[in-house]
Amino acid sequence: EPEVTQTPSHQVTQMGQEVILRCVPISNHLYFYWYRQILGQKVEFLVSFYNNEISEKSEIFDDQFSVERPDGSNFTLKIRSTKLEDSAMYFCASRASSGSYEQYFGPGTRLTVT
Amino acid sequence: EDKVVQSPLSLVVHEGDTVTLNCSYEVTNFRSLLWYKQEKKAPTFLFMLTSSGIEKKSGRLSSILDKKELFSILNITATQTGDSAVYLCAVEALDDMRFGAGTRLTVKP
Numbered sequence: 235e236p237e238v239t240q241t242p243s244h245q246v247t248q249m250g251q252e253v254i255l256r257c258v259p260i261s262n263h264l265y266f267y268w269y270r271q272i273l274g275q276k277v278e279f280l281v282s283f284y285n286n287e288i289s290e291k292s293e294i295f296d297d298q299f300s301v302e303r304p305d306g307s308n309f310t311l312k313i314r315s316t317k318l319e320d321s322a323m324y325f326c327a328s329r330a331s332s333g334s335y336e337q338y339f340g341p342g343t344r345l346t347v348t
Numbered sequence: 349e350d351k352v353v354q355s356p357l358s359l360v361v362h363e364g365d366t367v368t369l370n371c372s373y374e375v376t377n378f379r380s381l382l383w384y385k386q387e388k389k390a391p392t393f394l395f396m397l398t399s400s401g402i403e404k405k406s407g408r409l410s411s412i413l414d415k416k417e418l419f420s421i422l423n424i425t426a427t428q429t430g431d432s433a434v435y436l437c438a439v440e441a442l443d444d445m446r447f448g449a450g451t452r453l454t455v456k457p
Contacts, residue, residue: 267445269445269447275449276436276447276448276449276450277386277391277436277438277447278447279444279445279446279447282444290442290444292444323389325390325391336382336393336396337382337393337445338393339384339390339391339392340390341389341390342389342390
């Protein structure tokens with residue numbers, strides 16, 4: 235069964251460093267999303283991406299964040315200068331089409347900023 | 349401001365019990381309401397609801413949406429220890445999705 239994959243599963247980085255979280259969505263999906271979940275808190279929407287551009291972003295998704303689909307398969311989330319409060323689980327999700335609302339989630343990347 | 353509120357936040361039951369989880373929402377441009385089960389890591393999809401009054405059923409789980417009163421319930425009958433998880437309600441509006449805080453269900457043997 236096709237699935238969303240994410241790498242790495244866990245990344246530890248120092249405050250101020252840049253990180254890139256990688257996702258490979260399901261191959262025929264058109265809509266892509268990033269979410270984060272701070273430990274013990276709820277899942278929060280960050281950004282949605284369609285047709286090679288951001289379609290919606292939340293107030294969390296400020297200038298330190300960016301997303302890219304550099305080739306036909308990868309979907310990345312870059313955090314430019316990490317802060318302690320960026321420590322969280324980051325989930326990527328993808329959806330097939332505008333007629334299908336089900337988002338398939340990847341296993342997540344745990345980011346720890348020290 | 350859009351919001352999704354789940355109740356209760358936490359629930360402990362014994363195997364065989366029936367539970368009802370609640371989700372209320374205030375969202376502009378509502379498209380759908382989705383239920384997810386989150387165990388260790390990523391949420392896994394359970395149901396998507398778009399129309400009022402139509403029950404979705406999968407085994408011991410069922411869910412229904414009331415678009416007039418802006419809520420949904422998720423029922424689990426004859427609970428098993430494997431049902432222990434956080435159950436997330438999410439509401440999709442245009443191109444974003446807002447999650448509730450979740451209900452942590454613990455099923456004791």
